[in-house]
Amino acid sequence: MDYNHNDNREGWDKWNSNASNSSYYNQPVHRPYGQTFSIASAVCGLLSLMTCCTIVLSLPLGALGLLFAVLAYRKGRKTSNICVTGITLSCIGLAAAAALIVYSFVMLPALMRNDVFRRQINAVSQQMYGMDFDAFLEEYYGYSFED
Structure with a gap:
């Protein structure tokens, strides 16, 4: 067997990365397409989940995570695992924030009946604000927690 059959080619340089006949050295050097929105979606989803107790931060971050996932999907590329992770984390963060909002409104009357709270x-x-919360509710909403 003759293993040196490529040595006779003119212009062939196995160490030149720009050589067109070398499949090893001519790997694509560009960034992966469409990964920026997927990564942004995953980061926003993770931040939304981590800040779900601070409802003010969790809702916009979860919405941004879903928006970036939709933008990554609309690019026409196959949905990557990072994008699916971003969608999942954003939805969980939004659901946790929504559950905390509902819980707060449901529990507020019971908590306001507690004298220490x-x-x-x-x-x-x-x-x-220079005004008691009880006085605020009475003055602006006509509601009182007094039994």
């Missing part, structure tokens, strides 16, 4: 809320409201 109500004193703390009134003290914080007095320091921040």
Whole structure:
């Protein structure tokens, strides 16, 4: 067997990365297409999930994660695992934030009947706004927690 049959070619340089006849050296050097929106979706989804207790941050981050996932999908490329991860994390973060909002509104009347909690809320409201929370609810909404 003759293993040196390529040595006789003119212009062939096995160490030149620009050589057109070398399949090993002519690998694509460009960045992967469509990964930026997928990665942005995963990062926003992860941040949404991590900040779900601070409802104010979780909702916009989850929405941005879903938006970036839709933009990655609309590029016409196959949906990558990173994009699916971003969608999943964003949905979980949004659901957790929504559950905390619902829980807060459901539990607020029960918590306001607790004297210790109500004193703390009134003290914080007095320091921040110059008005007790009870007085605020009575004046603007006509609602009172008094039994």
